Amino acid sequence: MQITDKFDSGNIRVIDTSDAANIQLEIKHDHQSEFFQWFHFKLQTDPINRGEAQEHVMHITNAGKSAYVKGWLDYQAVASYDREHWFRVPTQFDGEKLTISLTPIYDSVYFAYFAPYSYERHQDLLHNAQMHPDCQLQVLGQTLDGRDMSLLKIGAEAEGKRSVWITARQHPGETMAEWFVDGLVGRLLDEDDGVARALLNKVVFYIVPNMNPDGGVRGHLRTNAVGVNLNREWLEPSMARSPEVFLVREKMLATGVDMFLDVHGDEALPVNFVAGCEGVVAYDARHKALEDKFKKIMIAITPEFQDDRGYGKGAPGKANPTVATHWVGNHFRCLAYTIEMPFKDNDLLPDYSVGWSDERSSLLGRDFLTGVYHMIDDLR
Structure with a gap:
């Protein structure tokens, strides 16, 4: 039996694998950071022991000290035999350790905190998109590990067109x-989709599918190559510490922003929701009306979205200006939202086999494009 994390986005430390019924593991910290929660590893084993299927019980012993302990409550890990189809597996948390159990039916199986989106798949997304006549693949610069900061510009520039910015994975785990972005881009480039065609007549989209490629490859939960939380860098980013934000922000300043969506996942809340700009200095009645309309539209579009649960509203003038949504919404005085999806399930519409999943995330991205379509004429 062997457990390894020596691959893209892998993260686990092996303590003891001498007994399949009592495997001891730890999650590694993000480099130069106290954050840890993301795990991704491969189990290679003989699924049959003395003629019988063998249950493997894996204890992640430091889960109780992770970044978001509440995220383990009612959580189930995901597993895959083919690295394409991910399913939930029995998982328990006792306040200290997270215990994952599976009786494998094949020799090799992967486990992860959520369905991974590999750097190779990221490259496929970018380069397949650039083949569309309405799309340009731009490189804004490089990360600290030397990876490209890639931007998809979709739509032709013309007078009167709106600029819609979408960023994802500031937190790589x-x-x-x-x-979500995979689904949204796929629909936006579908020439038979009426919503996409109508949008591209009025909008230029600037989409950064992965704000933190270094953290993703390194198997980090929340930070870049030097342990920096990018979603606390938007007020004063630097090429030395947070080039990812610095480069994207410079491009935003050049294009302007009429609408901004920053896509995330929330460890604890088992629902989809958005967080807005209530606490920024420039927030006013017009801003509130845009936010309220967008939420009502999304509730009408899909039962996967709701507005009853989420983060608390920011006090007037007290929003953290280093957060992407707050900085963009305030600086450009535009509709700006952080989109949050669950690591667990949407408990308003549960799926007990896969929980909230990669496919459901992609479908929600497609649905949000409809929401953008209904907002375009109100943005300016």
């Missing part, structure tokens, strides 16, 4: 965010 929130892989549902790039699955």
Whole structure:
């Protein structure tokens, strides 16, 4: 039996694998950071022991000290035999350790915190998109590990067109965010889709599918190559510390922003929701009306979205200006939302086999495009 994390986005430390019924593991910290929660590893084993199927019980012993302990409550890990189809597996949390159990039916099986979105798939998304006549693949610069900061510009520039910006995966372990963008881009480039065609007559989209490629490859939960939380860098980013934000922000300043969506995942809340700009200095009645309309539209479009549960409203003038949604919404005085999806399930519409999943994230991305369509004429 062997457990390894020596691959893209892998994260686990092996303590003891001498007994399949009592495997001891730990999650590694993000580099130069106290954050840890994302795990992704492969189990290679003989599923049959003495003629009988063998249950494997894996204890992640430091789960109780992770970044978001409440995220383990009612949580189930995901597993896959083919790295394409991910399913939930029995998982328990006792306040200290997370215990994952599975009786494998094949020799090799992967486990993860959520369905991974690999760097290779990220490259496929970018380069397949650039083949569309309405899309350009731009490189804004490089990360600290030397990876490209890639931007998809979709739509031709013309006078009067709106600029809509979408960013995802500032926190690399929130892989549902790039699955969301995968679905949204796929629909936007579908020439037979009426919503997409109508939008591209009025909008230029600037989409960053992965804001944190270094953290993703390194198997981080929340930070970049040097342990920096990018979603706390938007007020004063730097090329030395947070080039990802610096480069994207410079491009925003050049294009302007009429609407901004920053896509994330939430460890604890088992629902889809948005968080807005109530606490920014520039917030006014017009801003509130845009936010309220967008939420009502999304509730009408899909039962996967709701507005009863989410984060608390920011006090006037007290929003954290280093957060992407707050900085963009305030600086450009535009509709700006953080989109949050669950790591667990949408408990308003549960799926006990896969929970909230990569496919459901992609479908929600497609649905949000309809929401954008209904807002375009109100943005300016």
